[in-house]
Amino acid sequence: MRTPFNEVSVVGNELRYVAEAAASLHLAGDGPFSDRCAEHLASHFGARVLMTPSCTHALEMCAYLLGLEPGDEVVVPSYAFVTTASAFAAHGATPVFADVCPDTWNLDPDDVARRIGPRTRAIVALHYGGVACDLEALGKLAERSGCMLIEDNAHGLYGAYRGRPLGSFGALATLSFHETKNLTCGEGGALVVNDPQLASRAEIIRDKGTDRARFRRGEVDRYTWRDNGSSYLLSELQAAFLYGQLEAAERVMARRRAIWTRYRDELRDWAETRGVALQHVPDESDPPYHLFPLLLPDEGQRDALIAHLARAGVLGVFHYLPLHLSPVGRRYGGTPGDCPVSEDVSRRLVRLPMFFGLDSERQSEVIGAVRTFGAAGKSGGPRA
Ligand SMILES: Cc1ncc(COP(=O)(O)O)c(C=O)c1O
Structure with a gap:
């Protein structure tokens, strides 16, 4: 095809930064470029940001943070990417599918209200194409039913709702840097932790269930197994590419x-x-x-x-x-x-x-x- 659906562009210092990261031989996660990406995004959101290998991994971290038990339900849009739902189902939740509005193709708050029950633990709001969901209505529904609002903000980085960044409304929000997204490093993502009470568990979940993040900061003299978790760090080579994109x-x-x-x-x-x-x-x-x-x-x-x-x-x-x-x-x-x-x-x-x-x-x-x-x-x- 002369005109593909998507094409990746080098828009700034990506190649120089990748060469720098490679030469430094710090290739694993949580190196200087990963830190720079996280700080850059944290200043945009005014919240803690943890870099991940994909948005899917960030969604899985949300599932861990919910501490789901069998029978718990998570309301997700039916018109969504597979992992918007499967990340929660993989952790034992029953996905409850809600419909979208006919004009924005975003979650319909009236339909969400009908799907909420005593076992609802979270509502996942996907801002389709980066067009904001009705966050006021969804936020009220989450508050009233005592469940968590999570934003799947894979499409919406640098979008806003009433002047405030998309991704800053839910207790948690996820980002994607897959190559089809506005800014990319091939495969990549991030978790935005807007609820500070979730931050320390989030960093443990991301680092194999250990408190290695605290060890890195010099807060403990060794790190150990603290909780369930997995390996959700973004490699430094990808972070280097991504930082070039974020700057631009x-x-x-x-x-x-x-x-x-x-x-x-x-x-x-x-x-x-x-x-x-x-x-x-x-x-x-x-x-x-x-x-x-x-x-x-x-x-x-x-x-x-x-x-x-x-x-x-x-x-x-x-x-x-x-x-x-x-x-x-x-x-x-x-x-x-x-x-x-x-x-x-x-x-x-x-x-x-x-x-x-x-x-x-x-x-x-x-x-x-x-x-x-x-x-x-x-x-x-x-x-x-
Ligand atoms: C709405 C939405 N959520 C989640 C994802 C998963 O993103 P990733 O490929 O970074 O895991 C995508 C990917 O296209 C998406 O469109």
Whole structure:
């Protein structure tokens, strides 16, 4: 494909930092670059940040921190990435799938309210495309039911809700630096610990169940096995690459904003006449422009658009398959119709190429290819 869905760019000092880390021969986790990444992110969130090998690992750390027992439930969106749910299921929780809103494709607080029960331990809010969930409503629901709000902020780093960073609302929040994300080191992630009471256990869980972090700080003269845990440290080579990306974050975000805004401005009219919806961005939300999805009137037109784009050398990609209808979701009782909006969006959504290095010429070709697609309008108007 001339224009892939995603492409990684070197945007700053990444290669120099990787060479520096390699030459230092400190390759394991918690070296100087890992510390710099964690400090950089901590100053953004005003909270403790622990670097991890992926967002999935950070989600697993959340599951550890919940101290789940059999029968405990975690409410997750059905329209989500697999590990948004599986990280908790792997630690014994029953995932309870809630539906998303028809315009933002984020958790629907009214549906979440219906799914909360006496065994609910957490609500996992995924900010789809970095567009903020209704955090006020979800925060109230978590508070009222005495469960934890966790943000799966894989898409939302540097996004905001009412001027405050996404990832600073839940007791815990997770980040992804997978190569499909706005900032990357190939595979990487982080856990944001907004509740200071969870910080010391979080660092033990991340370091094989030991208090080695305290040992590193000189607070104890040896380290030992303290709790359950695993090995969730980000390698120094990856941290070095990531730090180069984090330093350049403002430039990356500005470029993504320009690409996103151009898509919106040049596709809005086309979408309106074709019955194609754009993702609604509520006034409270300031997104980091992670995705540019289109919601086609039906599955047939969505598939036809993907094929039309492919003929023009453009890779458009769909996702997510509703989790409650996955083989594992069905084992937890999921049946068709449980989350009708997730089921519907999953069939109709396609994402356009969206990456830092998407130059004006290739973006013109993507826009041109979309605009020559003749979807006969049926339902829903665009909202942006
Ligand atoms: C919403 C969401 N959560 C979690 C993940 C998992 O991220 P990672 O690949 O860093 O484990 C992804 C990955 O795409 C995601 O989109």
